[in-house]
Amino acid sequence: MTLSLYDTMSRAKRPFTPKDPSRVTLYVCGPTVYNFAHIGNFRPVVVFDLLFRVLREVYGADAVKYAANVTDVDDKINRKAAEEGVPISVITNRYLDAYNADAAALGALRPTFQPRVTETMDAIVKMIGDLIHQNSAYAAEGHVLFDTQSFADYGKLSGRPMDEMIAGARVDVAPYKRHPADFVLWKPSKENEPEWDSPWGPGRPGWHIECTAMIEEALGLPIDIHGGGIDLVFPHHENELAQGVCSGHGEREYAQVWMHNGFLNMGDEKMSKSLGNVALAHDLLGLYPGEAIRWALLSGHYRQPLEWNDTLIEQSKSALDRLYRVLDDAGRFLAGESAAGGFDNPAAQADFAAVEAALHDDLNTPTAFAALFQLADKVRAAVMAQDARSVASGRDLLVAAGGLMGFLTTDPQAWFHTGADDDLKTRVEALIADRQAARATKNWPEADRIRGELAALNVEVMDGPSGATWRIKEQA
């Protein structure tokens, strides 16, 4: 099954062929760690985590090398550190930890490498030196600038002809620039701000050179896939490309596929209704299960803009509830059956293949979701038909299919009890036992009273043939 990916550079979906199938390389621009990250910052995290998973599936887990950088040198970091009167490392470590914890809660695997600017300074300085040596950069007034005139293909990725960019420029051009489009590779630090030594004087690197140097160091150029948000196409990725190519004698390739995820639209006041303008992933994760937020982030195709609001997350939660209910019912049914392994379930297998095919078609998650529901329906039908072997194999396939995308990783019972602590669980179990006793004597008023009591605890009971089950109605 071939994997097809849409490439921003060629503006077409093409079959993906890694340079070396035993070492597939992926780089994604990561966060600047100066605060808790906005939910929009996690769209690329989840999207490219999905790509990482798909690549691992196709080429083998060990064959895929995924680097996502961390920008830990930045004006906003400096400002925050000054406000708190602490070294920047205190700030960056604090928010990097929070970022990694949130990413994990969203089901994102840890990238193979997570390079930091502060730990890549030698490679950055070396690359700037290489660019000067190649006549693609020049020093002026304490700065080092990239000479965009030295790269004939400048503008090719974003589709912006040079002259138009100059015409449209709405920023004052620094006097030391030879050309308005030239950008900073190295600049002097301001007073009391962190600085590093370089042949051009103490200072710090420009934003774009960081990524190019980190790619070179972590993965080695050229790489197979470079990803990031659509807003980074210009100037960031355009500049990265120019640096990467020019630092290698102007002949080097940089990335064979460029992938960009669409924007997450927050829609103004819409969030205020029940979420109270919650926009930080960190806060959202306190209100909803990570998988529900992950589902919401993947509910549209990654290249499309995604409208983010509370309804979307609630619908996502409901969709997952449905899948977990199937798993729960299947597990309940199988508990009373003898184990049956190794049975082929062709119908369910076809759905599993459809999930894979959708993912291989440029990460078409909506279609993959549809196939997942088809598969769930097969399992449901098998339960109704009391066909233990079909249930067992179908359930395994459903879990596996969800697992391809980082879903259905929780035990169904635990999923429905998310948010309940042990104390609540004990109380609920006791109340349900009382209610069962009342129901046994057909004492309906008492049974309904207890149900009301449970409802007050945000718990919903469901009477089934093999006893009652319960779930947390709503989190938050």
Add this chain to the structure above:
RNA sequence: GGCCCGAUGGCGGAGUGGUGACGCAGCGGACUGCAAAUCCGUGCACCCGAGUUCGAUUCUCGGUCGGGCCUCCA
């Protein structure tokens, strides 16, 4: 001003030149002590105009509306 995207039912959102994905929500029925869940059934769409075509939601052109980028925001 320049460049680039998008417009599908109550909501989210795929896809296709001709049988109206999928999920959420709604409605009717079954089941249930009543519910919930589940099952059966059901309604609801392809921004506007022109063109190409036997036939367009799908292709082309124009328009309207919405969004992104234009030197450090994913």
